[in-house]
Amino acid sequence: MFEASLQGLAQVFVWPNAGFMLLGATIGMVVGFIPGLGGNFMLAMMIPFVFGMDPYAAFALLLGGHAVVHTGGAISALLFNTPGTGPNAATCFDGYPLVKQGQTGRAMGIAMAASAFGGVFGALLMVFIIPIVRPIIMAFGPPEFFMMVMVGVAALAFLGGNSVAKGLAVGALGLLMSMVGQDPSTGVVRYGFGSLYLWDGINQVLVVIGIFAVSEMLELSQQGGSIADTHGAAKVSGGVLTGIKDVFRHWWLNLRCSAIGGIIGVVPGLGGEAASFLAYGHAVQTSKTPEKFGSGMIEGLIAPESAHNSKEGGALIPTVVFGVPGSSGMAILLGAFLILGLAPGPKLLSEHLPLVFNMAWTVAIANVFGAALGLVLANQMARLTYLRSSIIVPLILMFAVLGAYGTHNSMGDILVVFVFGIVGYYLKKYRYPKAPLIMGLVLGRMAEVNLNMAWDLYGISFMTRPITLVLFVILITTIVYPIIKRMRASRKGGNVHADAV
Amino acid sequence: MRHIHWKLPKVSVFILVGLMAMVLILGGCGSNGQVSKPAAGVAASAADELAFYNGKTVTFVVATKAGGGYDSYGRLIAPFLQKYLPGSTVIVKNVPGAGHIIGANEIYNAKPDGLTLGTFNKGLIMSQIAGMEGIKFDLNKFNWLGDASTESRVLIVGTKSPYHSIDDLKKASEEIKMATAGVGSASHNDALMLSNIFGFKVKLISGYAGQEADLAMMRGEVVGQVGAFDSMRNMIENKEARALVIIGKEKIPELPDVPLLSDIGPADKKALTELMNSQAWLARPLATTPGIPEGRLKVLREAMKKALTDPELLQKAKQANLPVTYVTPEEVTQTVSTALNQPPEIVKIVTEAVKNAKD
Structure with missing residues (x-):
């Protein structure tokens, strides 16, 4: 086992494997950075090139790229408030406020370091979990997914700053929006208004681009100035180090969020966005100052970044161990195995163990490399945030519109973005939080699908499954505990938040 | 009040930029479909x-x-x-x-x-x-x-399930839980039509995206699913699943013992089996x-x-x-x-x- 691990590691550094990994990771960063392109697109483009390649070199290219797509996506989320990939949507919540405060370097440091941390965690998870993966996969089904999502939904109440009601109101709007489109379990189209475009529902990336990128630009074009508060201008490079230190200062949160991401990767069933959003919810719920999320909380940036990079390592496990891909990206990767003449499954583990270790090492090292690449470019890119509004506003709007159009190649995409641009503008004007809208939209859909499935499978008895029950207790605790805390505080004569409605 | 005076033109600049972006993209699309050649009345060679x-x-x-x-x-x-x-x-x-x-x-x-x-x-x-x-x-x-x-499609069931043939499914006292991607998806349609052809009771569990259904079979929460053989090949080779029937025009070499739908489907359901075969093909x-x-x-x-x-x-x-x-x-x-x-x-x-x- 140990020997195989070393053999796998050695193969990472052998030429040309190392070159392919660096090439893959560089492509992955670029593809992630450009909104509208994603990891699946990249893998599909790469597949024809790996034919006839040595498996080690082929996976260096494919996994090197796949591992860092979300790292690249974080950069566009931070600088332009436009998530490069779907899971990066949660990066905008607290990342952009940090950038606005002139802490671009720090935000980049946090995002890159947390991504690398999560990525390495996911790779380690892949190695250590293989012997016990079957019982873990067996333990999570739709009932458990439903409860996990509900724990995330409970976080909506904390996202309203000092006002629980505002957080819940916007969250409810998000949940309502998640109902738009064709319900997979009944086939009924809801709120379709005769438009085929709405069959697929409202895409959350478009909503993020609208309420974050477009509305911020609307505001900026009115106020003038630049994205970042110019007072911090001198500290861009120093900030990167501060950001990296922040990540290690919050190592425990980092570890927990990486674990959340890893588990969601291992047991597919919640989709790509779940990891970062549930991790964000977890960070909010376990924070001493949940009301500050959305205003540039370090924890709010660490959580999604570590979770979605960790998820990718976890997602490799069912593909490699059972030959069962858990996501569309992994299905494409499975195609690569077949092209290379390898059959994923138990046989791969017994006959090609060094290769499996090599895959984990590749993911880990590519993650570190991708983050380093992001950091090298951080200073240059951070300067964009000091451009004056008349230059940066059209640039970002163009970026946002192109990113939006890439979602369905439909004019409807652009309409959605501008409608939510206006929604976002007024949300901010009347001091409503924005993040719960996205959280509600993403989690609502997952909750509904999994509740339907859980009910069809087990009826009401789905509630009595052990893990579901444990999650249910956690859910109740997260709702009740703050209320008790508040009651105690008021009994002591302390002031309840004045504007808590 | 001076500020308000200034705000309006800036908002319109913003809208203008948005409009320009839309026009650009519209223009980009339009040019793909442009035809400059006038329609000639006579048939061209x-x-x-x-x-x-x-x-x-x-x-x-x-x-x-x-x-x-x-x-x-x-x-x-x-x-x-x-x-x-x-x-x-x-x-x-x-x-x-x-x-x-x-x-x-x-x-x-x-x-x-x-x-x-x-x-x-x-x-x-x-x-x-x-x-x-x-x-x-x-x-x-x-x-x-x-x-x-x-392509050929197959009905597969988990190897841990007690079913080894379509006949077993027919004899089952429970409803057979089958995973599908959603109402209207191929996996959904095929499962329902197979249950109609052979007369076994089916309960469809909809909402499994991509190959999440494979894991659901391994967990045993569903009995099986219908899908393209190419996507199911791995599960069958790894002995996680076995195929019970092939929908398509030809037998699959890797599955010599699995019958074709048209060979075992009842005669009075011929129209439906043919529909399934041709659209799978x-x-x-x-x-x-x-x-x-x-x-x-x-x-x-x-x-x-x-x-x-x-x-x-x-x-x-x-x-x-x-x-x-x-x-x-x-x-x-x-x-x-x-x-x-x-x-x-x-x-x-x-x-x-x-x-x-x-x-």
């Missing part, structure tokens, strides 16, 4: 029709997002189509949404000039039979250009707009045939693990029209399968 494509842009519509199977085939075929339409530029355009209906609508309703063609899910046969809303096409009137790949149908000039259609069909039989394409397809089998336009047209021509009782079954709200 084959050479003229081939020359028509010189300098033109052909749009290859893929009815899914970039990165999926349909997209991979589109991007595989496009450069070779370009090769056999000299002087043309073939671009791939992803038009996803509404389960391929938006993409198929776009091809059907394009200008009938032979510059728009594409690929979409054959499952639309079922949607059309059921008369689903949103459909603005008639599959019988599409000009088919052929089919790039054929066409994996990547290729179509263009109805009403394009006869000669041009011939040129397109010829170019598609050359593209799909080009040794270089076949080599590339092999490298990308995309099996290619050329099916002639005549066979596709025949298969589609047979499949669409169903007696009312089958229409009823299909409609229930595609549209059925939960019991």
